[in-house]
Amino acid sequence: MLQDMLISLPQVLIDGLALGAVYAVVALGYTMVYGILQLINFAHGEIFMTGAYIGTALFILIMGMSWTSAIPQLIVFIVVLLISAGLVGLLGVGIERVAYRPLRNTPRLIPLITAIGISFILQDVVRFIAEMMNGGTYILTGPSLFTGQVTIGFSSISSLFNDASFKISFIIMIVTAILMMVALDFFVNRTKWGTAIRAVSLDRETASLMSINVNKVISTTFFVGSALGGATGVLFAMQYGTIDPYIGFILGLKAFIAAVLGGIGNIRGAMIGGLLLGLMEMFAAANLTTLTGGILGAEYKDVFAFAILIIVLIFKPEGLLGKPTAEKV
Incomplete structure (x- = not known):
């Protein structure tokens, strides 16, 4: 068993690093919004899905133009990534302005239900547009960029390991995800806007008394979190090739698990939680059949992920890097 x-x-x-990078960046959107509004934005998974569709549509549009054949694929990728991130960031700001801001001082359950409603609206809107564009089917094939295969030889080092392979897009995806996470960490901890975000997260009323524009800070938080989610959707489409309007549902829930695992509200915790969850899920997918004697297969990896959530909530509800907070009564 161990040898297998x-x-x-x-x-x-x-495979776990690739999936974990997606979870980590999407989890950042959850943890930023929760940190500043104490709101679980369950529409964030659909924001990620929207970014995947916008990125794929832009790739199809740009690559279909004859004059773009001379442009390096990396330049096309960067342009599409930036445009998709910007558009999805504006979508996030619009959702906050229309759906969340009027409910800011209501009981927490009301914005939570609204977030679920927004997620269903985004699913159906994207499904309708995709059907119109794609002749009655809503599954789109992502861009075939950076598809060259690279094989790493481990069997020559030890007979215990097999060789591993990955696409060039894996490297692009990992590097881009790391750059986004580092940039966000710098933005939150080293810039004036980041200081304002942390101040509003700590005490919204006191921050407003210190002449901080709370509404603008919250809108900026939604823009940054949504832009990261949209850019990750582009990376997902590039890496895995096929997208549909429902990819954001399960992936969004797992990114939420990653945020809880790392410590909801903690940005670095969300990064670590996402990577850990991706690695554990891929380990389960590869080895559940062996570990259970064939009773459970790779399809139960989702159950494994949600079991992690239950265990974390029972034994360490504040997460790996989160801090327990005392509730005033």
């Missing part, structure tokens, strides 16, 4: 697990370990690590 070691044989698949290199490929598990590569």
Whole structure:
């Protein structure tokens, strides 16, 4: 059993890092909004999905133009990533302005239900547009960029390991996700706007008395979180190739699990939680059949992810890097 697990370990690590990077960046959107509004924005998974569709549509549009054939794929990718992030960021600001701001001082359950409603609206709107564009089907094929295969030889090092392979898009995806996470960490901890975000997160009323424009800070938070989610959707479409309007539902829930695992409201915790969840999920997908003697297969990896959420909530509800807070009564 152990030898079988070691044989698949290199490929598990590569696939887990790819999936974990997606979870980590999407989890940042959850944790930023929760940190400043104490709101679980369950529409964030659909914002990620919208970014995937916008990015794919832009790729199809740009690559279909004859004059773009001379432009390097990396330049096209960067342009599409920036445009998609900007558009989805504006979408997030619009959702906050229309759906969340009027409910800011209401009981927490009301904005939570509103977030679920927004997620269904986004699903159906994107599904309708995709059907119109794609001739009656809503599944789109993502861009075939950076598809070259790279093989890393581990079997030559030890007979315990197999060789592992990945697409060039894996490297682009990991590097881009790391850059986004580092940039966000710098923005929150080293800039004036980041200081304002942390101040509003700590005490909204006191921050407003210190001449901080709370509404503008919250809108900025939604823009940054949504832009990161949209950019991650582009990376997902590039890496995995096929998207549909429902990819944001389960992936969004798992990104929320990652945020809880790392410590909801803690940005660095969300990064670590996402990477850990991706690695654990890929490990489960590769080895559940072996560990359970064939009773459970790879399709139960989702159950494994939600079991992690239950365990974390029972034994360490504040998460790995979160701090327990005392509730005033």
